[in-house]
């Protein structure tokens with residue numbers, strides 16, 4: 153997968169050298185290029201923002217540098233992703249969809265956001281997704297891009313050592329995962345649930361399913377309500 157990131161803070165992306173994303177890059181599964189938006193400014197102050205039409209607090213990112221940047225780094229065939237608190241919620245399903253793309257371009261907004269015409273114009277020549285990490289406001293899109301990239305890159309074939317992890321984790325089947333435990337069996341007076349040490353794989357699977365349902369009901373009733381009847385079995389109903 154090829155990824156281009158346009159930002160006024162390329163330094164934010166140092167973590168992309170680390171851990172599994174770093175390894176995906178060195179192994180050639182992932183090709184990331186960082187671009188400083190100010191490269192496409194033409195005044196001595198390298199200005200990227202201006203006051204909003206209609207008034208109001210804060211500054212808006214000017215369209216000209218963004219237009220030139222996207223002309224340069226987003227050819228046809230790319231897909232543009234713009235993190236913004238006004239975007240559609242970023243979910244595991246959205247991550248799976250982005251993981252199918254060959255070329256992602258991320259546009260990191262700052263201040264009050266990017267002039268809307270940049271996104272409207274880009275949408276005339278490529279798919280554009282405005283996505284939000286959640287109902288809160290960050291200083292800018294950089295940290296959101298790190299989050300989105302981590303969710304997407306771990307889905308790329310070959311990035312995770314054991315691809316089975318992807319089948320068993322939270323949000324794969326629409327539920328939160330059951331609690332997990334490792335050795336020692338007793339720690340500070342707390343025991344690992346006996347059933348996990350029983351070796352009975354059928355009962356363990358059922359216990360994990362029950363725990364996932366109970367946890368999801370307690371913490372995310374919205375996820376439970378969104379499941380279709382086919383996603384639930386008879387035992388689920390009696391829980």
Ligand code: ADE
Pocket residue numbers: 235236237283284285286287288289290291292293296
């Ligand atoms: N930029 C600022 N806030 C954001 C959020 N909640 N999600 C994505 N991008 C953002």
